[in-house]
Amino acid sequence: MLLLVNFLLAVFTPTLCDIISHAELVAQDPAFHIKFPKPILPSDGISASLVGHLEELGLQSPPIGQIPEYFHSPTPRELWDTQVKLYRPAVYRGMLNGSPAVGNWTHDEYLIKEYGDQEVLVEKKFEDRKSEPKRMTIEAFLKNYKEQNWYIVTILPNAMRKDVKVPKPLMCSSFNKNLQELNLWVGTHGTRSKLHYDADNIIHCVVAGRKDWILINPEHKPKLDMVWGAKGQGSGFSHLDVDNVNLTENPDVSDIPWEYVSLYAGDCLYLPPQYLHQVRSYNRSVSSTFLFYPRDTFSDDDCKELDLDSYLSLSDVYVYWVYEQGQETVDMGYQNPVNVRRNTVATLRAFGIDTMSWKEFLYVAYMTYGEEIFGMSAVIKNLFKGFDIDGDQIISIEDIENMDIEKWKDFCRATDSPHGPTKSELSINDEKSEKSPEFNPRDNDYYRDVKMARRFLNFIVKKHGRKNLLLFPEFKNYVETVNDTPESAFVLLDSNMDGVLSRDEIEHTSDVSIRKFARMGYIYTVNKKLHGGGPWEDVNVVEGDKEEQKVSNFPDEVKFIEESIQKGYEAVKSSTDNKMDKTEFINLFKDHMSEEILKPVDFDFLFRILSSSKEYATPKDFEEILFEPEETPDAQENDNEPVVKKDNSDRNIHKRKGFIGVLDAMQGIYTFQRASEERLERLRKRQSRKEEL
Structure with a gap:
């Protein structure tokens, strides 16, 4: 045994010293005694499927383990190769040690003296996403936060950056060139976040206190009752009540694998973009977060001449979004x-x-x-x-x-x-501001998908049912689903399982079930432009019977134009020179489409997009508009190859998608202009009548 100890000390002395030093710092934290993850206690007489029912998140099933843990700071290349490229979170113990903030920011008196006049955004420390942030000075916050439900979540003021060192992996390379924003978090007497995800790569460092994290791979989002969001949206959160998980409404939670980690002063967590996480703290805690934009490629050429063990202050690096004292906006959460x-x-x-x-x-x-x-x-x-x-x-x-x-x-x-x-x-x-302990409500509708789905279902029952009752065969005739079957959709909604759907059932079906129906992607078979829902990240909703009447009487310009493009393709293929000039292109539409439909269309721009030569269009030009490109998988098929999370926003827009998008833009702009002109004309007539009177 003695020989083994001596061998470990000889080979791993630096690492063991780091571990011992870190353990001493951890033991000083007032929350050190709190057990995490909490043990799942046996429950007599309770079905295994209901273990953790109405308990906090994490008590429904044991974790699969802690995320990888390191006691050294990685170089940019190491972080890329071992975590970013593999899309894996990791914790780096003591990576922020050496920053003046680790120690100084432990004391409110220091923060008030040095930075009390800096403005910050303040949210509820028990996050609900229903309240608008406040704005106040750090001094005003620190003098009230122990009594209030307040939590600083803000851009790190520029003045405070001098107290924080740049973590080694962000000192150079592609990571350094893509620093999106820096955040500051300050709270006390416990904080709790929603289960959520963010758009960027994140390095979250605890400066004081402790934070416990639950981490879930984003492939499980469809099972976690995520809030409606537009396609491509970078961040989002779950409706799940993390303090009171209802397993009867969310039975899949028990089967979702999760990992954990506890962070203490000086520790930093690397978190990939869109990785789900839920965070708790217990006493006073302060954190600094580094957000850097995700890219598919990596370069560390600029690191060759840099001493990565030197001290680099945050004040000496460029960050896209910052806050200077007195600035009109606190620039948090904007696009890159x-x-x-x-x-x-x-x-x-x-x-x-x-x-x-x-x-x-x-x-x-x-x-x-x-x-x-x-x-x-x-x-x-x-x-x-x-x-x-x-x-x-x-x-x-x-x-x-x-x-x-x-x-x-x-x-x-x-x-x-x-x-x-x-x-x-x-x-x-x-x-x-700090003048009131209360918050203004946030102007966001996180239940829009539920409202639109209920409106759609009520429309179907009213339109095709008898006495507000719709039998399953009729439901199946009028409702299609993209991601599941009409049978599965009906089972979700028919609460008493009698084969009949009533408007009363629709109104009393839980929001969770209605959201599950919405995510199936529902389509009205009589008029497929009346549709909604879809995958959790791609919701396209339209409203009830007024909307149905509107779309059924409105011509489908895009469809007509695509038919004309198809005719043009056939014409140019059969022509002797396989060419079509702009005049011939315009005549394609004028020959069989009304002037009203053609009004919004900018043929010059359409022809520029269509024609690669800008003088004439060839069969190949038409094919690029008419036919979908071959899909390229995001990930490597070889299991031995690393999987890189793709940056979809950097992909070139295919010409077909762009062509259709421009047509939609032309129609949208024309419709807005026409509506504006009609509104002005009504105002003129109203004014004229007033003058006559």
């Missing part, structure tokens, strides 16, 4: 401006065009942001003017790539709401 720029360039390259006019730029903006662009037209115009350096009303890919990143940040701010109150909004009411 470099990625927005890359996507714009990728769109143009997918279209095969190098330049855009103002109107064409508007089409591309509509494709990305939909009708929201009508509320930020001034910002889009300013962005276009910023690109158009020579004032010729035309911008190029080179103009877009050379634009100052601050202009792109202005665009990101305009296309998203601030995470918390702006400085000028603080006087609106006391709930926006």
Whole structure:
């Protein structure tokens, strides 16, 4: 035994010293005695399927283990090879040790003296996602937080960055060049998050206190009652009550594998993008978080001349989103401006065009942001003017790539709401600041999918049932599901299992069951434009019978135009030179489509997208519009190859998808303009009548 001990000391002395030092620091924490994960106690007379019913998350099944644990700080290459590329979380003990914050930030007096005038965003420490954050100074927070349900979740003020060192893996490489934002977390007397996920790679470091984490692979999201979200949305959370898990409504929770880790002062957790996690703390805790944007590629060429064991302050690195004292907005949660720029360039390259006019730029903006662009037209115009350096009303890919990143940040701010109150909004009411302990409600509808699904079902029962009752055969005739069968959908809704669906059953079916129905993707067979739901991350909902009447009387322009493209393809294939010029292309539509349908269509731009030569279109050009590309799997099929989480937003937009998207943009912009003109005309007539009277 003595020989074994001597061998371990000789070979692993540095690591053992680190472990002993870390253990001493951990033992000093007031929450050290708390057991995590909590043991699952045997329950006499309770079915195994209900173990942990109405208990906190983690008591439904034991964990599969702790995430990988290291007692050294990795180089950027090591973090990429062992965790990022493999899409695996890990904990690095003591990685933030050496930062002045570890020690200084333990004391409220220090924070008040040095940074008391810095403004931060404050949320509820028992997170509910239903309340708007407050905005106040650090001093105001620290003088009240022990008595209030308050928790700092904010951008780390620039003034505080000097107290924090840059973790070794972020000192250089692609990670360093893609630092999205830095966050500060401060709370006391316990905090608890929802089960959620974030868009970026995260290194979360505890500066003071302790935090316990439950981690779940995102492949299990469909079983966890996730909140409705748009396709491609980077972050989100679950409806699950993590303090009171209802297994009768969420039976799959017991079967979901999960891992855990406890973080203490100096410890850092690497968390991949979109990895589900739920966090608890018990006493006073302070954390600093580093968010860096996920990329599919990695380079550490700039690390060769850098001493990775040296001290690098956070004040000496560039971060996209920061907070300077007095700033109007606390810039938290915005898109990555470099990625927005890359996507714009990728769109143009997918279209095969190098330049855009103002109107064409508007089409591309509509494709990305939909009708929201009508509320930020001034910002889009300013962005276009910023690109158009020579004032010729035309911008190029080179103009877009050379634009100052601050202009792109202005665009990101305009296309998203601030995470918390702006400085000028603080006087609106006391709930926006420390003047009131209460919070304003957050203006988000996390139950929209449920409302739309209920509206759809009520419409079906009212339209096709008898006395507000719908038999299963009739349900099957009028409802299709994309991701399951109508039989499975009906079983979810028919609570008394009598083969009849009533409006009363629809209203009293639980939200969880209605969400499960919505995620099946429902379609009205009489008019397939009346549909909704889909996978948890891709919800497209329309409303009841008024909407059904509207879509049934409105012509499907995209369908008509695709039919014309098909005819053009057949015509150009049968022509002697296999070519079609722009005039012939326009005549394709004019020959069999009404002038009203053609009004929104910008044929010049469509032809530029269609024609690779910009002078004439060939059969190959038509094929790129008419036929879907071959799908390329995201992950390697070889089990021995690492799986990299793909950055879908960086993929080039295929020409077919872009062509259809532009058609939709043209229709949307034209419809908005027409509605605006009609509204102005009504106002003019109303004013004229007033003058006559």
